[in-house]
Amino acid sequence: MKRADAPSLRRRILTLAAVMLLVAAALLVTFIRDYANRAADQAMDRLLSAAALSIAGSVLVEDGAVLVELPFAAFAMVSGNERVFYSVRGPAGEHVTGYPDLAPDAPLATDVGPDFRDSHHNGDPVRLVQLGRLISTSEGTGWVTIMVAETRGARVALAAEIVGAALVPVAVLTVLALILVWMVVGRAFAPLAVLDRALRQRRPDDLSQVDVPVPVEVQRLVGGLNHFMARLEQSMARMGGLVAEAAHQVRNPLASLRAQSELAMVETDSAQLQARVARIHDSAVEASHLVTQLLMDATISHRMDRNEAQALSLSLLVDEVVGRLDPDQRHRVSTVFDPGAAIAVVQGDRVGLREMLRNLVGNALAYSDGPIEIEATLAPQDRIRLAVLDHGPGISDADKGRVLQRFVRGPGVEGKVGSGLGLAIAHRVVEGHGGGLTLQDRPGGGLAVVVMLPALPGTGPAAPDHDPVQAGSSAARLLALVAGLSALLSAGPGARAEPLLFPAPQTETRRLAIAGTTDTALFTPFIAAFQNQNPDLAVTYQETDSLALYQGYLAGSLDPAPDLLISSASDLQLKLANDGHALPHSSPWLAGLPDWAQWRAEVIGFTYEPAVIIYNPTLLPPGTQPRTHRELAELLERDPARFAGRVATYDIARSGVGYLLASQDQQISSHFWRLAAAFGRVGARLSDSSPEIIDDVASGALALGYNVLGSYAFARQAEGAPIGIVVPDDYVLALTRSLLIPRQAANPDLAAGFVDFALSPAGQGIAAGRSALGAVMPDSPGLWTMDRIATMGQGVAQPIALSPVLMVALDPQRRSGFLAAWQKIVDPPQP
Structure with a gap:
């Protein structure tokens, strides 16, 4: 099926420009229409307000009764082509004059300022103004309410006239803009024709840089094209080298397979036949391993070129690699991370780093019989030192540099399946991440493969x-x-x-x-x-x-x-x-x-920083700790004797952040006062310091801490403090x-x-x-x-917004009442 010709770029741009200009024109017309309506209302409202004021000026009081002498000028101020309605009501809402059914549900006036609104009268849309006139009678003072309304015809006509006057220049400017776009696009695309001719005249194998005079705006395209051709040339060279090396390396195991299979076909002795089949199997395993490593080498090279990096936890990667080991080998591997390295983060390619670790651990398991240790520590200049340690024969100094090359294996590998690519792949990955890989001897025998990787800023000690x-x-x-x-x-x-x-x-x-x-x-x-x-x-x-x-x-x-x-x-x-x-x-x-x-x-x-619940894992085993504010209240209500004096929270009278969190809790949670009552029932300890609460929970003096700042809790837990942390599943306040x-x-x-x-x-x-x-x-x-x-957590994260609403809780009377209620419930004075 013949592929349909794609529309020209010139036509696309013109079409897009036409659509954008039409949309812009429509938006402009909408804005003009809105402005016209507002301008018409503002102009007409002044006249309507003047009419109401003139009526208010004619209000009199005689013998305690409200009288109105309607002035002629009142209706002369409004449009002569519109229907006009008016109404005057006394202080008690009684009808004085005008149309009694004009906005009967409107509230009575309480000041002299005009109040405008859109309404309906007798089924017609009207614009209405209401204002008041203060009067004094023998019964006291009161407000007379004056309302004047007119139909909207004159306003609609004025708005339409403004819009109509603006449509002509908008249409002319739109057409001129389209013509200008057409001309500009034609001139802008001229350099692309020069570039097209230069590329068409090239030989198929010519991947050198394009060097033609083009405008600055097109130089980015030329630069991208040159960069692409350079990468393509590099990839082709790498692919050619890989194919050549793969052909060379695969030829030996395949030749061995063929020779052994041919001999096996004519072998009559069963013992010899079994030995040849075993050699065939070994050659097949070697060929399979070689092909797998070659494919992984190509994959890693491709991923390193793409440079798709993300923030990764090195400790989690190590756990993943160890977890995927054969169960028969997994018990030989142990990991030791210092507290800083355990939370350190690297920026890198997940697959590449994982394959690097897998190769290093696999080599250590294959070429040694004792235990394998994986150690990670923080190093100066925001770097992480990762070492894979074994108790094998090691590698001589003369061979340490050679074995990092592709298809090179050290001495003493007879009988071990390998391709000589594992360390080369690991070295390529580490260098691609800006790090270094070295092979070191261990005291007492064995090899240490040391990897230095850059950590993200803030995860390592300060640079010396x-x-x-x-x-x-x-x-x-x-x-x-x-x-x-x-x-x-x-x-x-x-x-x-x-x-x-x-x-x-x-x-x-x-x-x-x-x-x-x-x-x-x-x-x-x-x-x-x-x-x-x-x-x-x-x-x-x-x-x-x-x-x-x-x-x-x-x-x-x-x-x-x-x-x-x-x-x-x-x-x-x-x-x-x-x-x-x-x-x-x-x-x-x-x-x-x-x-x-x-x-x-x-x-x-x-x-x-979230406000969290912390607990002592010994006193509250996993699975028993509360996950929500309601569960915490229920736990304390269910077993008050167990938690008597073993729960702590902020003393909101002494702690500013404690009062902030409590006031926010009270606004959000329907369980706040129930939880406060539960604190009072167990005699909760009150503190003005999150670190103090964390220390007591870690020591076992406390079982629970509520509304502790998560930053302090996370940091102490990373240092090894025996505490558990719950980010509530219903909602979590974050300050x-x-x-x-x-x-x-x-x-x-x-x-x-x-x-x-x-x-x-x-x-x-x-x-x-x-x-x-x-x-x-x-x-x-x-x-x-x-x-x-x-x-x-599974709940809603509610950040405490910096806005004047926060000052409501600081009102002296409100704060005093809140603290009094809290103290009465949580910490009542002892008789």
């Missing part, structure tokens, strides 16, 4: 300084910082009032003061990465509670005076901004931020830590720079990485992103 002197000072500074953090953490929450100084990596010329509620240990990576971009900057960070931060700023008691406020209690941040304490900052990253995560460019969120630059900040430019960093891919990478604070920017790479956190 290249200057030896600076590196030494950085190490000393890091040790001092760790010692300071350890002292703070061991001293408990009450000892964290003193600010912590992060010295500048180089000579200090600037200093940024930050006051925030984020745990210092979790916030340190942000400061370190920001200082890496600004080596002359020193940072002081004062950690405090959300309510203390708010009150301390208003009282001016924060020392040093902060250049930047960071709080998880975004309602308090919003109150500061609403009261004029914030400077706006139009960060270039705001356009990508969700609308709910910023307000007026003054309060800006940079994290995404964002917000940034605010105080109006009195001494260094607002430095604070603005930190805001930009926190929203940038580098800052969001840290939030989505080891800090577990959660990235708020869509499409951020890493483990802790909005999408991944949403999939951890």
